[in-house]
Amino acid sequence: MIKNIYYFLLALLFTGQGFSQVEEVNPPEYIKTITFKSRTSSQGQLPIIRLGEAFHLEFDVLTTDEPDFYYTIEHYNYDWTRSNLVKMEYMTGFDNFRIVNYQNSFNAYQLYSHYDLQIPNKQTRGLTKSGNYIISIFNEDEELVFSRKFMIYKEQVGVGLDIKRSRDVKYIESKQSVDIIINSGGLNLNNPKETVKTLIIQNNNLRTAITDIKPQYTIGKELIYKYTTETAFWASNEFRFFETKDVRGANVGVQFIDLKDIYHSYLFLDGPRYSQPYTYNPDINGNFLITALDTDDVDIEADYTNVHFSILHPKLEDGESMYVYGNFNNYALEEGLNKLSFDSSSGRYEAIIKLKQGFYNYKYVVVDKDGNLDEGKISGDFWQTENNYKVLVYYRDLGARFDQLIGFGEANSVNITN
Known part of the structure; x- marks a missing residue:
């Protein structure tokens, strides 16, 4: 079936028909801890990878039957519509092969x-073009289990x-506000x-990214972006965090076990x-890191x-809902995954999420009845906040x-100026 879909998509490409913008598919409950890793980072974060650099997609399957999974990789345009490349x-090589490396x-x-x-790897020997990509994971019944976006860049400017x-x-x-200078x-x-x-991406969150910003003017080889409002983000607040590296005793942010x-x-x-007044509290800007005491291989x-x-x-x-999110759940806003429920007897919003031992950043956010996200309604927005x-x-x-x-450029607001 996967091959049939593949050839059907190819046929559409050759006929020049367009594709709508694609969204990531989040995994079912039995798949956890989806993480991209590269030579430069072991944290779970947004995968922005240099062309030619090796990377790993890792995930856990919370079953005992060692199911088979297959992968496909597709190239996309800036706006996440399918590109015209076959x-x-x-x-170099092929995809649609079984993932053979796994351990219990x-x-x-x-x-x-x-x-x-x-x-x-031996089958997919390399990706040769820069741009946006989506990797899709299928089960042995050829059903899509989950997909993730990643970006490959070639540093030319x-x-x-x-x-x-x-x-x-x-x-x-x-x-x-983010000022940008691009030197060609x-x-x-x-x-x-x-x-x-x-x-422009704040804290590795594609959901709140700013797109379609054109340069205001050029000076020689430089493109200048110094907008008043167009490149401004809500500053939010430092992420909350907890650590579960020791499951036998309470740790940072954990009251009891x-x-x-x-x-x-x-x-x-x-x-x-x-x-409340803003208080600086070091975080890892929404990311997570798997870590556990007394282990050789986490x-x-x-x-x-x-x-x-x-x-x-x-x-x-007025139809508003509350969610808890971070990079650990791909900044998802899904009922049954990370939506909190209100307990009228205690006056609390509560959720239970199964997570692997580690250090996690998280944030409470509100979505209104029309689907509009408000990151600051619970946490507040403070210009001093350290953001990536x-x-x-x-x-x-x-x-x-x-x-x-x-x-590709990166900066931190720790040295923010007026």
């Missing part, structure tokens, strides 16, 4: 298998970032206002912070715990068939 143009858990109450897909307080006086206490160097960028596209069928970690009761020896989240907050009105910003630069030359990712 597989042989961006891939050891000394854990929660039985699981840890799967590790490395790219390149210089990208400089400067983080400022908002230039709009109305939001000077609650927003941060020896690369000739034709008609950059139409051919160059930028993506209980062993039932598996370990249960009860976090301290949280509360709103929008009305991939298979770290256990799973049911983490109990709770926040004291009045019941939301990434800028990706895409380019499609006149007559080209796909969007190249030609530049």
Whole structure:
């Protein structure tokens, strides 16, 4: 069936029909801890990978039958519509092969298998084009289990970032603005206002990224972006965090532990912070790191715990809902995955999420009845907040068939200026 879908998509490509913007598919309950790893980082974070660099997609399957999984990789444009490239143009080798590297858990109450897909490998020997990609994981019944976006860049331009307080006086206490200078160097960028596209990402969260910002003006080889409002983000607040590296005792952010069928970690009761003064509290900007005490290999020896989240907050009105999210669940907003329920007897919003031992950042957010996200309603927005910003630069030359990712820049608001 997968092959049939593949050939059908190829046929559409050759006939020149377009594709709608694609969204990631989040996994079912029995798949956990989806993590991209590269040579430069072992944290779970947004995968932005240099062209030619090897990377791993790892995940755990919380069953005992060692199921088979297969993968496909597709190339996409800047706006996450399917590109006009066929597989042989961006891939050396083939995909649609079984993931063969996996290990069973050891000394854990929660039985699981840890799967590790490395790219390149013997079948998929390399990805040859920069740009946006989606990797899709299918089960042995050829059903899509989950998909994840990743980006591959080839550094052809210089990208400089400067983080400022908002230039709009109305939001000077609650927003941060990103100034960008793109230096094209020896690369000739034709008609950059139409051919160059930028993506600005705060704390590795594609959900809140700013897109379609054009350069205001050019000076020689430099494209300048110094907008008042267009490149401004709500500053939010530092992420909350907890650590479960020791399942036998309470750790950072954990009030107490209980062993039932598996370990249960009860976090301290949280509360709103929008009305409190800003307090600097170092975090890892929404990411997570798998870690466990007294283990040689955390991939298979770290256990799973049911983490109990709770926040004291009045019941939301007008169809609003509350979620807990971070990179650990791909900033998802899904009922049954990370939506909190209100307990009228205690006046708390609560959720239980099964997570592997580690250090986690998380945040409570609110979504209204129309699906609009408000990250600051619970946490507040403070200009002093330390946030990570990434800028990706895409380019499609006149007559080209796909969007190249030609530049990547990164900065932190710890040195924010007026």
